[in-house]
Amino acid sequence: MTLLFRDREEAGRVLGDRLVEMGVPNREEVIVLGLPNGGVPVAYEVARELGCQLDIILVRKLGVPGNDDLAMGAVALGGMRVIYDPVVRRLDLDESVIDRVTQDEMEEIERREQDYRRNLPPADLKGRTVVIVDDGLATGSTMKVAINVARREQPRRVFVAVPVGTADAVDELQAYADDVVCLHTPEPFISIGNWYQDFHQVPDENVRRLLDTAARSNGLLSPAEVYLG
Numbered sequence: 001m002t003l004l005f006r007d008r009e010e011a012g013r014v015l016g017d018r019l020v021e022m023g024v025p026n027r028e029e030v031i032v033l034g035l036p037n038g039g040v041p042v043a044y045e046v047a048r049e050l051g052c053q054l055d056i057i058l059v060r061k062l063g064v065p066g067n068d069d070l071a072m073g074a075v076a077l078g079g080m081r082v083i084y085d086p087v088v089r090r091l092d093l094d095e096s097v098i099d100r101v102t103q104d105e106m107e108e109i110e111r112r113e114q115d116y117r118r119n120l121p122p123a124d125l126k127g128r129t130v131v132i133v134d135d136g137l138a139t140g141s142t143m144k145v146a147i148n149v150a151r152r153e154q155p156r157r158v159f160v161a162v163p164v165g166t167a168d169a170v171d172e173l174q175a176y177a178d179d180v181v182c183l184h185t186p187e188p189f190i191s192i193g194n195w196y197q198d199f200h201q202v203p204d205e206n207v208r209r210l211l212d213t214a215a216r217s218n219g220l221l222s223p224a225e226v227y228l229g
Contacts, residue, residue, distance in 0.1 A: 004164055007198040008135050011163035012042035014088065016049025019131065019161060022181070025051040029156075031123055032131045035059055035146060036087060037202035038110060039134035044210045046133050046161060054214040055123040056207070057132060058113055059104040059146045065097060069191065074142040075102050076149045077109050084141045116207055124191050125153035135199075136192030137165030137182065140173050147176045164195045 005011040022103040024030060030052040034043025040056060047054040064074040064087065073083040073095060081102060088098070130150050137143060143160055151159050157178045174180055186195065193199035 003197050004186070004195040005197070007196060008038065008041040008202070009045055011135065011142060011183075011196070012045025012133070013049060015042065015133070015161055015163050015181070016046040018183060019046065020049055021065060024050055024129070024131070024159075030129045030131060031055060031125065032133055032212075033057040033146070033150065035132070035134040035142065036116065036207050037204065040207045040210055041202060042135050042163065043133035044214070046131065047214065050131075053123060054211070056116060056211065057146050057149060058109050058116075059142050059149065060109050061142050062098065062101050062105060064091060064093070065101065071139045071141050072101075073108070074145040076107050076145045077106075077113060078149075079106065079147055080148055082141050082145045082148075084139045087139070111203070115204060116211060125150060125155045128155050129157045130155040130159065131161050132177075133161050135163065136195070137162050137169040137173070138189070138192060140165075140169030143169075144176055147150065147173070165189075165193060 026051060030050055032043050032047040032050065032052055032054050034040035034056050035053065036056050036058065044054060059074055059076045061071045062075060064070040064072050070087060071084055073081060075081045083098065088127045132143065132146050132150060134143060147158055147160065159179050159181060160173055160177045161181040164186065165187045166180045166182045170180050170182045170185060
């Protein structure tokens with residue numbers, strides 16, 4: 001197996017370059033939304049390459065009890081939820097189990113909303129080109145919820161951009177997003193972290209620093225900004 005990226009920052013720069021090559025429109029129209037926590041360092045670098053605004057979209061994976069890396073679905077602020085039926089059926093998961101995990105993750109989303117945003121409102125997405133970024137796609141459940149949440153705000157277009165993902169997840173998300181940009185769809189996939197040399201957990205503090213840096217740049221990042229992660 002050949003590692004694809006040194007870390008999330010390198011993956012974000014490569015992904016941003018690809019979007020520039022695709023001709024993503026002018027920076028005032030575009031906003032990049034990172035999925036906390038692992039997607040935010042990737043999204044930060046994408047926003048720098050595009051010279052555009054950075055924000056977050058709060059969605060949490062619903063991990064199978066005892067095996068949190070395996071997703072049985074995802075949930076977002078406000079309660080929007082997607083269940084990944086193949087996992088639920090294969091493991092014969094009871095609805096009460098799913099509801100309990102959902103409640104736990106909703107509480108975590110609310111905590112992060114306060115911690116990361118510090119009472120500031122989310123960015124206005126109406127009429128804009130939204131690029132939703134994560135560090136990878138496995139089942140696609142989390143990204144599917146993120147797309148649905150973004151669509152409620154009436155953006156002009158919604159792109160998904162990830163460094164690596166499964167071919168099945170990329171294909172499925174084509175029906176939800178206007179375009180899906182995935183740099184690599186290796187087989188066998190195994191897990192997202194397998195394709196990074198450094199795939200450590202991203203602390204809340206790093207997410208706050210990146211968002212603060214973006215805010216201090218008057219909303220528009222550029223390659224000249226100093227990375228503080």
